[in-house]
Amino acid sequence: MKNVVQHLKVGQVIPTQTIISKQGVHSVESLPLGSCKVTENGHQWVFPLSEHDVVYGLGQSMRGMNKRGYVYESFCSDDPSHTPDKTALYGAHNFFVVIGERTWGLYTDLAGKISHDVGFSDRSSVKLDIEGENYDMYYFEGSYQWITSRFREMIGQSYVPPKWAFGYQQSRWSYENQDVVREIANTMQTYDIPCDAIYLDIDYMERFKDFSTSDTRFPDFETFVSDMRAKGIRLVPIIDAGVKIEAGYDVYEEGIEKGYFVQGEDGEPFVAAVWPGRVHFPDFLNAEARAWFGRKYHTLIDMGIEGFWNDMNEPAIFYSEAGLQSAIEYVSSKQDENLDIYSFFELKDRILGLSNADKDYKSMYHLMDGKRVNHFDVHNLYGYKMTQSAAEGMLAYNPEKRFLLLTRASHIGMAKYSGIWTGDNASWWEHLKLNLQMLPGLNMAGFVYSGADTGGFGSHCSAELLTRWIQLSIFTPLFRNHSAMGTRQQEPWAFDTETLKRVRHFIRLRYAMMPYHYTEYIHSVLDHTMLFSPLARDYDDLRVRGVEDQVLYGQSLMLAPVLEQNARGRYVYLPEPMLLWQVQSVETLSPDTMTLMPKGDHYIQVSLDEVPMFIRQNQLVPLCRPANQVDKLMLDDISLVGFVPSNASYTIWDDDGVHKNYRQRYVRVTVSKYEGQFNVHIETNVHELQTVTLYLMDEHGKVHCVKQTECDRKMTNDRLQDKC
């Protein structure tokens, strides 16, 4: 297979049936590409799809892993109702790969609106409608793995959070005061549930002012942060895009003084309303303003904060001052009229249409490299640049330290600065499935540190849904339980004792598997690989292209979580024999929970008590003893579970979790077979390593617990004891 990256630059009127590269205009015959024509607003590209082609990518979007069959728009949108007909969510990720007769990928570099019609209008083509002419387009040809790696390399090394951010995180809009947060932390301790962070949603602020803390609800914030830290809990406050208009508020005053806010048509700061009421938006596209806002994070960092989540940065607009006045005037004018039904709908639409209106986005202006730029044309850069602002602020604070940084709005290129959560989902089983299906697309766009609001943000969660969701989320780098005001509480103890017990076991399993989670994460980032991947990356049969509810996770695992209400099991397709490991509790690593599953289709029973994992052939999965915080995890006593028909090797990589020198410590376990016996070779520079226990399934399904005396171990540090 030939590997091709072609940079297609469009800068002129393009006749239909040609493609344009940096080298000029080519007829479509010269490259196996589609055609392009000029439209009213920009260009339309059309690429043919073959019968069995599947289309992966487009990051944060609705529908399945295979995007074929619908339309997706790149336009960062705050829309909390994630129904299957929505074309845009919070992120704009214009990269996709087609796997089929030809495997190719396409990235369109534009911060304005693009519509990807993936076999919807016409099942046999992908159609891009690009609003604008000033974009770059990159065409890739090669394997899916090669293309996704090259793309990830091109857009920059993905963000790595501190290691504690791989722990369990608890959130809700809103833990309304210090006492509530302390109570959450205490209850975690009472029930012995591992937890590394509690999030502070908007109510920690004084009147929703960024970088403020409420004197009444969160008094003496620094002490509070430090008290929580003493319990092993980091606090993660939210920062919103809009800056409250309030005389005397430093961020507002400075922004006005320096001209750092997004402007309206008239050159005055644009007035919108979000949580704080009327706000101005910092002009993150202006480098100076970006640096200024980034330094504001230092206020909270100085008080001991090590992580943030940037929200409302599409930017979300509840209404603009101009829009609201116009709507109220319209409604008032109808006061004495006998409204016909269409006038009523018009009236309703005037009010409903106030939020996130294109009209407002088109009235906003940035100062970018000294040039006045209309917001609408660069809309998708806004959240990106806010996040860059925060990241650079932290870098300025301490260039060696990793901070946790999450954002809601995102765009290609931003993944080097932060992770994302998948926005305001709901407690719907459909969104649990969506969570799984979205992961590979997010990874393709560079977002490796990501996860959904576990249990669902909106709507009411049931014990069963939380249980099943956690059975998935223990594998996602961001593992956060978050819910909205007004919905049923969904902390681990919010349901019944059975649920509490199960959830606790699953979270402990998360921590026990940290050597795997962390190793695979760092591998994905440094080597630009997919942490979560469709099966079609590694298996070439047509059948796997239809698999929409299973993913490969790291090098060793395939995941197939239960995604349906009242289900007591599920179907799974195995493209090769695997070890099915059904973990109920990490306290009991028993061969009884490990089953050899032949290639093919299976129905497997999965009770609420157990997490199913599939270990791939000749792969190992390392575990350590669980602890209640990531910092407390040790590599002194490790176990590995593996499926080893012939031989296998796994290198656990570790570091201090705080600084940026990754892969400082390692444990390399190599298993080979000789005359039916497993030989285990261990190499490490981890001084505390004492015990290694291996559960190795052979090709006959027999599990061998390989003890120390059977191992041929070679230690680089000569300290490993014979305790296995």
Next chain:
Amino acid sequence: MKNVVQHLKVGQVIPTQTIISKQGVHSVESLPLGSCKVTENGHQWVFPLSEHDVVYGLGQSMRGMNKRGYVYESFCSDDPSHTPDKTALYGAHNFFVVIGERTWGLYTDLAGKISHDVGFSDRSSVKLDIEGENYDMYYFEGSYQWITSRFREMIGQSYVPPKWAFGYQQSRWSYENQDVVREIANTMQTYDIPCDAIYLDIDYMERFKDFSTSDTRFPDFETFVSDMRAKGIRLVPIIDAGVKIEAGYDVYEEGIEKGYFVQGEDGEPFVAAVWPGRVHFPDFLNAEARAWFGRKYHTLIDMGIEGFWNDMNEPAIFYSEAGLQSAIEYVSSKQDENLDIYSFFELKDRILGLSNADKDYKSMYHLMDGKRVNHFDVHNLYGYKMTQSAAEGMLAYNPEKRFLLLTRASHIGMAKYSGIWTGDNASWWEHLKLNLQMLPGLNMAGFVYSGADTGGFGSHCSAELLTRWIQLSIFTPLFRNHSAMGTRQQEPWAFDTETLKRVRHFIRLRYAMMPYHYTEYIHSVLDHTMLFSPLARDYDDLRVRGVEDQVLYGQSLMLAPVLEQNARGRYVYLPEPMLLWQVQSVETLSPDTMTLMPKGDHYIQVSLDEVPMFIRQNQLVPLCRPANQVDKLMLDDISLVGFVPSNASYTIWDDDGVHKNYRQRYVRVTVSKYEGQFNVHIETNVHELQTVTLYLMDEHGKVHCVKQTECDRKMTNDRLQDKC
């Protein structure tokens, strides 16, 4: 198993832990029931659920067949966004059956609000919150089949439409004028697609006035109806609940004169607004008003109309006059204020909350048997009584003739008068699955003539979604393709030629299977059986209780349609061996399309070209030659496909399709086996019957085409020729 029906009458304060029956108060020990306590608004009943109990029923509601895990409210609601968190749709169907250690059912007879919390707040109980004390409650114990039959018998024989209503029906909001409708009919002919009816949505009316027809868009309506009839097409006009307030409009004038409209607090007719703008609602709960409105249908029947759909009869209210004035005043009062964010949300909610407001429902009054009754307390009766009005109007017109009658809002007891469509769904794959899952619940509530808007009403449909949806809808009694204004067209020819070809084949299969559809329908109605049933009715293993995407259809078939985008097949669980019949075209009944499937789990390939059906053991499925209208179908040349390990029998029942004397004609086919040979015995009173062809699969999977010469046939009419 004992069979119990217990009538529980509540009419006094009930101490917790007791149940009340007609015979008085019993302690909970005396019957294996739950407990009841008095609440602020009425009563709360709690019934325990066991670990493996499944809960079927509650008619038109979201989520799976097994309702366990969520809350369902009985309050007819016009809410077009059928997301998984919605607790109420258009129908209120307070009947459910628990299958488990004990199999029992419960029906609560109340037209006010009831909440069924089915294992949501507490996984191990069903909790009913009943607003009111004046209700009857019926407790059933026995098998699922017995309970559903007794309940159906109790609520009255379900509605039977004319036979043409089992044909394909085409609809859209709105085929805006006669020319468009004629074009639709002509295109059906051009492409040779069977079709029996075209629906007229609101635009056929003059200014949305019930029983009017637009002189400009639908001039000379009677001739138009008759022209269409000549093409084999019946027109089915919509009738809305609200009567336009317009001087000179007869329905309005008479209603005012006679006092037939729902009143407000002040005793004046209540003013709401729906499609026609300001309307009054006929007081269908007043017997005189009901009879008066019912007679209005005669206007259109006189012009040749034979079917209607009653809409907006929850009743849907866009706004009430009082509500709108109050909201506009509120908004106007904010004109010069600097709104804080909560005031903005309040303003938004005032406008959004105008539609279907409880406040309005609580301000409306009925005259029922001379008594003034608040609408809120009897809300769920409104659509029911409108439909009864229509049905009785038709009965008065011609007591012998069957009319097609559909309604959107519904309630238990209404099923004897009409069918229902499942309301304003969307072109979401999730709604295709919901369609399947809802069918058994609807049948339990008596709604046998029902179906969803095929292809989805709201949102945009893809060729693939329409194709898969039609693969299901060819089995539902109501088979109607309907879509909303502003969405992509979804007539069979609206996509590509491949889709057109497939859809045509599937619709022809629908017509070819009419002997089966009609026989099973009449059986379900006359014998109070489930036309669509969860597998758990007939199979007792725990596994089938988890099957949520397969249903039994009639006596012979199990259906397992493809419900997911881009799927090329699906999993299926067979509780016993079955014949998998994958029909591509009814023109070619080939043994090659028939496969013996053993009991157990299977992945089956299902291309877009084929409809999979599973024929159960020792069952037959009859077919006739397809035609383009139901009226043209003949029983001269019939085929049967069967899976006959030992013996089987099927009786096709038929009648003139117009009158109410069902089961006038029959063909009884009996297959027995002797020394490995099939013996076929045919008994019939159908004079035109000429040819019978049987495709019989034996227990080894071999398909025998049983020809005439091999048959031992005994004819009651001595006319069957040896042409097989």
